[in-house]
Amino acid sequence: MVIYFVFLTISAATYALFSLGLNLQWGVTGLINFGHVAFMAIGAYSTVLLSMQGVPIPIAVLVGAGLSALLGLLIGMSTLRLREDYLGIVTIGVSELVRLVAKNEDWLTKGTFGVQGYPVPFRFKPEYPVRLLLIGWLTVICGLAVWRLWLWIRVENSRLISGAIAIIFVWTVYACGAISLYTYDARAGLMLLSLTVLTVVYIGLERLVHSPWGRILKAIREDEEVPKALGKNVFWYKLQAFTIGGAIAGIAGAFYAWQFSVFPDNFEPLITFNAWIIIMLGGSGNNLGAIIGAVIFWGYYEVTRTEFFKTIFRALHLDDTQQGAFRIMIIGLILMLLMVLRPQGILGKKEELTLGR
Numbered sequence: 001m002v003i004y005f006v007f008l009t010i011s012a013a014t015y016a017l018f019s020l021g022l023n024l025q026w027g028v029t030g031l032i033n034f035g036h037v038a039f040m041a042i043g044a045y046s047t048v049l050l051s052m053q054g055v056p057i058p059i060a061v062l063v064g065a066g067l068s069a070l071l072g073l074l075i076g077m078s079t080l081r082l083r084e085d086y087l088g089i090v091t092i093g094v095s096e097l098v099r100l101v102a103k104n105e106d107w108l109t110k111g112t113f114g115v116q117g118y119p120v121p122f123r124f125k126p127e128y129p130v131r132l133l134l135i136g137w138l139t140v141i142c143g144l145a146v147w148r149l150w151l152w153i154r155v156e157n158s159r160l161i162s163g164a165i166a167i168i169f170v171w172t173v174y175a176c177g178a179i180s181l182y183t184y185d186a187r188a189g190l191m192l193l194s195l196t197v198l199t200v201v202y203i204g205l206e207r208l209v210h211s212p213w214g215r216i217l218k219a220i221r222e223d224e225e226v227p228k229a230l231g232k233n234v235f236w237y238k239l240q241a242f243t244i245g246g247a248i249a250g251i252a253g254a255f256y257a258w259q260f261s262v263f264p265d266n267f268e269p270l271i272t273f274n275a276w277i278i279i280m281l282g283g284s285g286n287n288l289g290a291i292i293g294a295v296i297f298w299g300y301y302e303v304t305r306t307e308f309f310k311t312i313f314r315a316l317h318l319d320d321t322q323q324g325a326f327r328i329m330i331i332g333l334i335l336m337l338l339m340v341l342r343p344q345g346i347l348g349k350k351e352e353l354t355l356g357r
Contacts (some may be wrong), residue, residue: 005176006191007259008298013194014255016294018271019278020201020287021248026276027285028209029241030221031080031086036275037094039068039246041102041267043253045109048118048262051071054136068250069243071098076242082237092269093344103264114263121258122189134181134192142197152288166292194255198291201248205287208244215239218285278334283345292346300331 018040025031046064052059071094079090102109109115128132146167153163173195181189208214216237219227224234260266278297282289303309303329313323338345 001016002179002296002330003185003187005172006180006185006187008083008302009177009257010187010191010194010255010259011175012294012298013191013198014252014259015274015278015297017194017201018249018252019256019275019282019290019294020198020205021245022225022272022275023245023253023279023287023290024205024217025245025247025260025283026287027279027283028214028289029217031238031240031242032085033091033242033245034088034089034269034272035075035093036249037267038091038095038098039071040072040271041095041098041251041264042068043250044257044262045102045115045253046083046250047254048115048257051119052115052117057119061251064155064254065247065250068253069247072243072246073239075246076239080242092272095235095267095269095272099264099267111266112264114256114261114266116261118257120186120190122310123186123191125184125237130180131184134189135178137179137196138174138181138192141192141199142170142177144199145170148288156280161235178241179214190255190258197251197255201251202291209287213237219286226259230307261262277331277335280338280345283347284343285349288347289347301327304330 018036020035022036025033025036032125043061043064046067047057050060050063053062073095075091079087082090103112105111106113149163149166149170168202177188177191177195181192211219215226216232219320220234220237227237228234256266274297278293279290280293281296282291282293310323315324316326318326
C-alpha cells in the first residue's frame with residue numbers, strides 16, 4: 001500500500017510538472033497549445049537515449065529540456081503570429097509529427113518497440129545516514145507545502161475544508177515517503193526527486209508570474225494591443241513563455257520515462273488534453289491550482305480502478321475497454337458541470353478567465 005501511494009505521488013507530480021508548462025503558455029499568456037505532449041516526448045526520448053550512451057542523467061535531462069525549448073522556439077517563431085485557433089491546429093499537428101517520427105525512425109527511437117533498459121535515477125541502496133538525510137529533505141519539502149497551503153487558507157477562509165484536506169494529503173505523502181525511504185525502495189528516491197523538481201519549478205514560476213515580466217504576459221492574455229501601445233514586444237514575450245513552457249514539459253518527459261515507459265503511442269494527444277483537464281480543474285493561471293488539479297485527476301483515475309468501482313461497472317455490463325471509455329465520459333461530464341457552475345476552476349479567478357474572450 002505504501003509503495004502504491006508512492007507510485008501515485010510520482011505520477012501526480014509528473015503530470016503537475018507537465019501542466020505547469022501548459023499553464024504558463026495558456027493560463028498566464030493565453031496561448032492555445034493542443035500539442036504540448038510533443039515537448040514531453042522530446043524530453044523523454046532525449047533523456048533515455050543519451051543516458052543509454054553513458055551521458056550522466058542530470059546532463060541528459062538538461063539536454064532534453066533544451067531540445068524541448070528549442071522545439072518551442074521553432075514552433076513559436078513560425079506560428080505565434082497566427083490567430084488563436086490556427087495556433088491550436090498547428091501545435092496538435094506538430095505533436096502528431098513528433099509521435100510519428102518516433103514511431104517510424106527505428107534507427108533513432110527504436111520505433112514501435114520503444115526504448116527499454118535505460119538507466120533510472122536512485123537505483124541503488126544508500127547507507128543508513130544517507131537515508132536519514134533523504135527523509136530530512138522530504139520533511140523540508142512537505143513542510144514548505146503545508147506552509148504554502150496554510151497561507152492560502154488564511155487568505156481564503158472560505159476554503160478551510162479543502163485546505164485541510166490538502167494538508168492531510170501532504171502529510172500522507174510524507175508518511176508513506178518517509179517509510180519507503182527508511183526501508184528504501186528505488187521508487188521512493190524517484191518520488192523525492194520528482195517532488196524536489198516540482199517544488200523548484202513551482203517556486204520559480206511563482207516568482208516569474210508575479211514579476212513585471214509575468215504581469216506583461218497577463219496583459220497580453222487580456223488584450224495584447226495594450227502592451228503593444230506601451231512599447232512592449234508582444235511577440236518576444238509570447239516566444240519566451242512558449243519556450244519556457246516547452247522546457248518544463250521536457251523535464252516532465254524525463255520523469256514520465258522513468259515512471260512509465262517510452263513508446264511512441266504513449267505520447268498521443270490525449271496526454272495534452274489530460275493537462276488541459278488538470279488546469280481547468282485547478283484554475284487557469286494558478287500554479288497551485290495546477291498541482292491540486294493533478295492530484296484530483298490521478299485520484300479520480302485510481303479510485304475508479306478499485307475493485308468497488310469495477311464491480312459497479314460489471315453490473316452495468318461494461319467490459320475493460322468500455323470501462324476506460326466510461327471513466328473518460330464521467331470526467332467529461334464533470335468538466336461540463338464545472339464549466340457551468342465554476343468556469344474558473346477550484347483556485348482560478350473569474351475575472352482572469354480567458355475562455356470567455
